[in-house]
Amino acid sequence: MKLKDGKMRWIIKSLLCIFVLFTMLGASSYKAYAMDDDVLSQAKGIIEKYYVDEIPESKIDSAKNMDELLKLLNDPYSQFFSSKGFQDFTDSINNRVCGIGVQIEMVPEGVNVMAVFKDSPAMDAGIKVGDIIVESDGHSLAGLTTAQSASYIKGDEGTLASIKVKRGNDSYTYNILRKEIVAPTVEGKMLQSGAAYISIGTFGESTRNEFKDVLDKLKDEKPTGYIVDIRNNPGGYLMTAREIGEFFIGAEPIVTLKDREGSYKLKPVISDAKMFNRPVILLVNGNSASASEILAAAVKDYKKAFIVGSKSFGKGTVQSPFILKDGSILKLTVQRFYSPFGNPINKVGVQPDLDSGDEDPLLISELLLGNKKGGIEINVSGRKFAMDAEKAAMPENWMAAKRIIEQAISSGTLSVNSADGRINAVSSNAEDLWRIFFPGYDKAASLKDVPCDRKFSIKTDKHVDTQSIGSNDIFLVNVASGSRVPLDFKNAADGEIEIKPSQNLEAGATYYLVVSDSFEGASKPTVTIVDVKK
Structure with a gap:
C-alpha cells in the first residue's frame, strides 16, 4: 500500500517489461484456462478500479470471459496468467530458468547457440558457442519459431534433454540433465580502447547488487569512461530502475508517473551507491523498453550520459500483478510514465544523442571514449x-x-x-x-577522371628502400568504405617511388592516397584526392 494525498494507492511489484518470449531456454508462455464467475467478477472489479484509463462500467459488465475482458482494453501489456505462467514470466526477468543453460537465436537449420552460461549443464556437456541445435528429444528444430524450439529444449528440473548438435561438418548427440539456472543480469569487462563496458540484460531483483559489484571492479582499472549497454533489454522492475538510476543521477527524480488520480515524481532509491566518476555513454536500440527507457529518459534529461544507438521501443506504461481468487494473475496497466521533465515515452521512445545508423554503436562509443x-x-x-x-x-x-x-x-x-x-x-x-x-596534412593534388588501372608516383627527399615501406606509411583508402587497396612499391628514376595498386580501382569511387607522417622519405605528410572515372 502507498499513500498519496490521503488516498490509498494499490501497488504490489510494479513491472516495466515488454512481454516477449525470452530466448533463454526455460522461459515459457502462459496458457489461458476457464475460470468461474467469482474470479471473472473479481477481475472486472480490479479493472474498473485500477486500470490506467477509466472504462465504462457497462463495457466491463458485458464481457463474458477473460478474453473478452482483456480485448476491450485494447492493451497488449494487460495480460492474464496462470500461476505457473506468471512465475515463468518473473523468472525470465530475473534470468532464472530451468533448462540446459544456453542463449539462442533462430537459424534455418535450427537454433544457433549465442552464449553458454557458466557452470551450466550445457557447458558441462561440451556445448559451444556457434553450435547449431538441430534436434531435441527427437523433434527437428528446423523452421520453428524461438518459442517452439524452446518448448522442446526446456523442461522440468532433473529430466534429460537429448540434444543433437551440428558443429561445422560434424554432428554430436548430448544427453543433458536439465536444472534451474540463474544467469547474471549484469556483465562487465575492460575494452582495448581503455573504456569499461557494462551490459544490463534485464532489470531483475538482483540487478542492483550485480551492477554495483561489476562497477566497483571496473573502477579499479581506471577506465577512460564507461559504456553501459541496455540494447535489447526489455525492462523489468520499476524498483530496480530506481536503484540503477541512482548511479547516474544521484537523488534527482528519475520518472514521472501518471494514473487516474494524478501524477507524481519518483526519486531513485538512495543507498551507498556512488555516481560515475568518468564520462558515460548509454547504448540503446529499438528493443530497449520500459524500465530501460526510464533510465535512458532520465539520463538524457539531466545530461548524465551520452546516448548512442537508435530510438528505443516506446513502452511508457507500468503494470502491476493482481492475484485472483483461484491463484491466477491479472497483470494490469495501472500507470503511464514520462521522463523526469515530463517528456512522453509511450509510442514515442527515447531518441539517442547520436544516431548510429547502420554502424556499430559500441565501436562508435569506443572511439568517443578512447x-x-x-x-x-x-x-x-x-x-x-x-x-x-x-x-x-x-x-x-x-x-x-x-x-x-x-x-x-x-x-x-x-x-x-x-x-x-x-x-x-x-x-x-x-x-x-x-x-x-588526417588533421595537419597538406593536400598534394586532386586527380580527376583517373583510370581504374592508374599507377601513381611520389617524389622523395632521399633514397628509400621500398621493402621498408609499411602499410601505414603510404596507403590508398576508399573514402566510401575505409577499405585500403594493397600497394606495390618500386624505385624509379630521379628519387621517385612508383606506386601500383594490386587491383583495379572501383569505377566512380573516390580514394585518398596518403603519405603519412611515419614515412621517412617525405618532409611533410600529404593527401592526394583520387576521383576514378565512371
Missing part, C-alpha cells in the same frame, strides 16, 4: 569529445568514425588541427573529409 591523442574535437548535443584521428582512420574504424563526423557536422560542431591552426569542419564530403581524418 585515447584522446589526435586532433578531432566533437560537440554533439552539448557534450564534448575528442577522437583520435589516427585510430579513426584505421580500416576497421573508418565507417564508425565517419558516422560520428557526419552526425557532429549536421547537429553539432567539429573542429580539427590544420596548418593554419584549429578550423571548424563544415562538410563531410570527399573534398573536405580528408582534413578531418
Whole structure:
C-alpha cells in the first residue's frame, strides 16, 4: 500500500517489461484456462478500479470471459496468467530458468547457440558457442519459431534433454540433465580502447547488487569512461530502475508517473551507491523498453550520459500483478510514465544523442571514449569529445568514425588541427573529409577522371628502400568504405617511388592516397584526392 494525498494507492511489484518470449531456454508462455464467475467478477472489479484509463462500467459488465475482458482494453501489456505462467514470466526477468543453460537465436537449420552460461549443464556437456541445435528429444528444430524450439529444449528440473548438435561438418548427440539456472543480469569487462563496458540484460531483483559489484571492479582499472549497454533489454522492475538510476543521477527524480488520480515524481532509491566518476555513454536500440527507457529518459534529461544507438521501443506504461481468487494473475496497466521533465515515452521512445545508423554503436562509443591523442574535437548535443584521428582512420574504424563526423557536422560542431591552426569542419564530403581524418596534412593534388588501372608516383627527399615501406606509411583508402587497396612499391628514376595498386580501382569511387607522417622519405605528410572515372 502507498499513500498519496490521503488516498490509498494499490501497488504490489510494479513491472516495466515488454512481454516477449525470452530466448533463454526455460522461459515459457502462459496458457489461458476457464475460470468461474467469482474470479471473472473479481477481475472486472480490479479493472474498473485500477486500470490506467477509466472504462465504462457497462463495457466491463458485458464481457463474458477473460478474453473478452482483456480485448476491450485494447492493451497488449494487460495480460492474464496462470500461476505457473506468471512465475515463468518473473523468472525470465530475473534470468532464472530451468533448462540446459544456453542463449539462442533462430537459424534455418535450427537454433544457433549465442552464449553458454557458466557452470551450466550445457557447458558441462561440451556445448559451444556457434553450435547449431538441430534436434531435441527427437523433434527437428528446423523452421520453428524461438518459442517452439524452446518448448522442446526446456523442461522440468532433473529430466534429460537429448540434444543433437551440428558443429561445422560434424554432428554430436548430448544427453543433458536439465536444472534451474540463474544467469547474471549484469556483465562487465575492460575494452582495448581503455573504456569499461557494462551490459544490463534485464532489470531483475538482483540487478542492483550485480551492477554495483561489476562497477566497483571496473573502477579499479581506471577506465577512460564507461559504456553501459541496455540494447535489447526489455525492462523489468520499476524498483530496480530506481536503484540503477541512482548511479547516474544521484537523488534527482528519475520518472514521472501518471494514473487516474494524478501524477507524481519518483526519486531513485538512495543507498551507498556512488555516481560515475568518468564520462558515460548509454547504448540503446529499438528493443530497449520500459524500465530501460526510464533510465535512458532520465539520463538524457539531466545530461548524465551520452546516448548512442537508435530510438528505443516506446513502452511508457507500468503494470502491476493482481492475484485472483483461484491463484491466477491479472497483470494490469495501472500507470503511464514520462521522463523526469515530463517528456512522453509511450509510442514515442527515447531518441539517442547520436544516431548510429547502420554502424556499430559500441565501436562508435569506443572511439568517443578512447585515447584522446589526435586532433578531432566533437560537440554533439552539448557534450564534448575528442577522437583520435589516427585510430579513426584505421580500416576497421573508418565507417564508425565517419558516422560520428557526419552526425557532429549536421547537429553539432567539429573542429580539427590544420596548418593554419584549429578550423571548424563544415562538410563531410570527399573534398573536405580528408582534413578531418588526417588533421595537419597538406593536400598534394586532386586527380580527376583517373583510370581504374592508374599507377601513381611520389617524389622523395632521399633514397628509400621500398621493402621498408609499411602499410601505414603510404596507403590508398576508399573514402566510401575505409577499405585500403594493397600497394606495390618500386624505385624509379630521379628519387621517385612508383606506386601500383594490386587491383583495379572501383569505377566512380573516390580514394585518398596518403603519405603519412611515419614515412621517412617525405618532409611533410600529404593527401592526394583520387576521383576514378565512371
